[in-house]
Amino acid sequence: MHIGRRFKELRKQRNVTLSEAVGNECSVAALSKFENELSEISSETFIHLVNRLHIDWREFQSDKKPAPFLPRYQQAVDQESPYQLLSLQYELVATHKGNPENNIAYCIVQLTLMRDYPATTTPNHLVKKQAVDYLIRVDHWNQEGFIMATLLVGLVPLSVVDLLIQHVLYQIESADTPQSKLDLANTFIADAALRESREGNIENAKKILLLSRQNTLPDLLVATHLKYVDCLIRQQAGDPHASGQLTQLRHFMNMINAGKIAKRWEKAAPGDPTF
Amino acid sequence: MGKENQPMIGFFYRRERLANDLSLSQATSQITTAATLSRFERGQTQIAASTFFKLMAVLPNTLESLQQSYFTLYDDTFQQKMAYAASLEDKTEQNHYLLTLLAHQQAKFSQTGLIYYQLNAFNLIVRFNIPGILTATEIAGPVLKYLKGIDHFGLYELDLLTTMVQVLPDESVTVLVQRSLLDMPRIYQDRLRDRYLWRIINNALDAVIEHQDFVIADRLMAFASRLHIPNDDIEAQVCQYFHQLQIDYHYGDHTTAQKRAAELFAGLELIGVPFYAHFFETRWHKLLVREGSEQ
Structure with missing residues (x-):
């Protein structure tokens, strides 16, 4: 469907007139012509109009776009299904014949299998190398970038984890970093701190945990994750209160039907010196 | 930043293309030329809205995540201001901030007639329980009509x-x-x-x-x-x-x-x-x- 005609439908459903819709973005005549397929408007103007009317970009999506990777990956992780991950991996290999390691989605699936289901896959060191290269090379990480960095924490030597920490801090260096991005970074930081403590570097682990920060209200899951790791590290350091708090947190997670997540947090950073 | 402090869409596209590790020619995929896309990304040319959505379809991300990512380039969306207000612990400071924000939304609604300013004002009143301005019935009517x-x-x-x-x-x-x-x-x-x-x-x-x-x-x-x-x-x-x-x-x-x-x-x-x-x-x-x- 022509996106102008679709915009007209959505505008009318919202009872917004042409002149209310345009504001200072373009003339009423220009929008009217666009809506009636008589002319085009620039992408810049169109996005401003769509945002002005709070319409989802998805409304203008071509039906030909294949199902995106992330929802399918998240479903496989949610269902703790190595079979779904393997099937996703198989599809990605078929799509990216020759060098699937250059594909971010393939790397994420492979790293997840290596970290969470090592018996189902052969360790692929090229994937780890490509993932690290990508994270160092790319200036702006999207959600997939943060997922990949977090998966790597349990799979690469500590020196590489330290390097990734610097890149995570670069991603969130702006004082205005949105909380959703801080939540992604804080998840990485929790796993990196736990990995450090598992390697016996308690003081480093505590320092890494202090790198987490909030701008507004943090996601409850991420806040709980940070506290959980804090307790694990303090328990390892011999803090007499930590064990009791950890028991209380485990009870809290079981109570709200999220006990499996707490178990996953503990397993997230086993460490693998092979790289 | 573009018009009225909105991020430039070309800059945004470049950022997402690189985050997906796609070259110019991989992203254009017969939709336009690599040279045009490069100029668009640098703000030196415009492309049609329909072409832009074809380019977006090449990216493997969901459009929801791309839209959210675009908003992170703003530093002053209404949602961000709401989140900031919620994070203020000093109640006097929070009240002052909320009333200023509310007055701004109401003024914009009077000027433009665009319903979103009115809905934003309602959102503030209800979310932060601001008393003495509108009753639940006065808010419910326009909201139900809109939905x-x-x-x-x-x-x-x-x-x-x-x-x-x-x-x-x-x-x-x-x-x-x-x-x-x-x-x-x-x-x-x-x-x-x-x-x-x-x-x-x-x-x-x-x-x-x-x-x-x-x-x-x-x-x-x-x-x-x-x-x-x-x-x-x-x-x-x-x-x-x-x-x-x-x-x-x-x-x-x-x-x-x-x-x-x-x-x-x-x-x-x-x-x-x-x-x-x-x-x-x-x-x-x-x-x-x-x-x-x-x-």
């Missing part, structure tokens, strides 16, 4: 509903919750959308329990019990657990519900974000007062 015309609720409408379920009549809330749940996306389920749906369900439960409408609360819980909560949405898990405790208490299971509520609050307090513990403890206290167990 009635829309075939498919987008993220904006879902966000609006998360707040407005607190002031809409209970029967309308049930209908709108059902409508939101049945309005399934065509191609894939998105996490952000799921999160809004769970907030709507839980805020609706919060409202009907406060109105002591336990028949509707039971009905909403019956819907909820048949839906999967994504593993990473523990806010929804906590809310569901908490609402069940409130319902159990209402039906007379005082001792167990009270004990479990105390354990829940202890867990939330331990996490160290005061907002969450305060939010649930306040609601529990109100329940006890309504049930006649406390003054």
Whole structure:
């Protein structure tokens, strides 16, 4: 469907007139012509109009776009299904014949299998190398970038984890970093701190945990994750209160039907010196 | 930054293309030339809106995540201002900030007639419980009229509903919750959308329990019990657990519900974000007062 005609439908459903819709973005005549397929408007103007009317970009999506990777990956992780991950991996290999390691989605699936289901896959060191290269090379990480960095924490030597920490801090260096991005970074930081403590570097682990920060209200899951790791590290350091708090947190997670997540947090950073 | 401090769409596209490790020629994929895309990304030329959406289809991300990512380039969206207001701990400072924001939205509505400014003002009044400006009925009318015309609720409408379920009549809330749940996306389920749906369900439960409408609360819980909560949405898990405790208490299971509520609050307090513990403890206290167990 022509996106102008679709915009007209959505505008009318919202009872917004042409002149209310345009504001200072373009003339009423220009929008009217666009809506009636008589002319085009620039992408810049169109996005401003769509945002002005709070319409989802998805409304203008071509039906030909294949199902995106992330929802399918998240479903496989949610269902703790190595079979779904393997099937996703198989599809990605078929799509990216020759060098699937250059594909971010393939790397994420492979790293997840290596970290969470090592018996189902052969360790692929090229994937780890490509993932690290990508994270160092790319200036702006999207959600997939943060997922990949977090998966790597349990799979690469500590020196590489330290390097990734610097890149995570670069991603969130702006004082205005949105909380959703801080939540992604804080998840990485929790796993990196736990990995450090598992390697016996308690003081480093505590320092890494202090790198987490909030701008507004943090996601409850991420806040709980940070506290959980804090307790694990303090328990390892011999803090007499930590064990009791950890028991209380485990009870809290079981109570709200999220006990499996707490178990996953503990397993997230086993460490693998092979790289 | 583009017009009125909006981020340049070409700059945004470049950022997302590189984040997906795609070269210019991989991204253009016969849609346009690599040279045109390069100029577009640098703000040296414009491309048609339809071409832009074809380029977006090349990126493997969901359009929801791309749209959210675009908004992170702004430094002053209304949503960001709301989140900032919520994070202010000094109540005097928060009130001053909210009233300024409210006055701005009302002035923009008077100037432009665009309904979103009015809806934003309603959102502020209800979310932050700003007294003495409009009644629930005065807010509910225009909100219901706005939502009635829309075939498919987008993220904006879902966000609006998360707040407005607190002031809409209970029967309308049930209908709108059902409508939101049945309005399934065509191609894939998105996490952000799921999160809004769970907030709507839980805020609706919060409202009907406060109105002591336990028949509707039971009905909403019956819907909820048949839906999967994504593993990473523990806010929804906590809310569901908490609402069940409130319902159990209402039906007379005082001792167990009270004990479990105390354990829940202890867990939330331990996490160290005061907002969450305060939010649930306040609601529990109100329940006890309504049930006649406390003054």
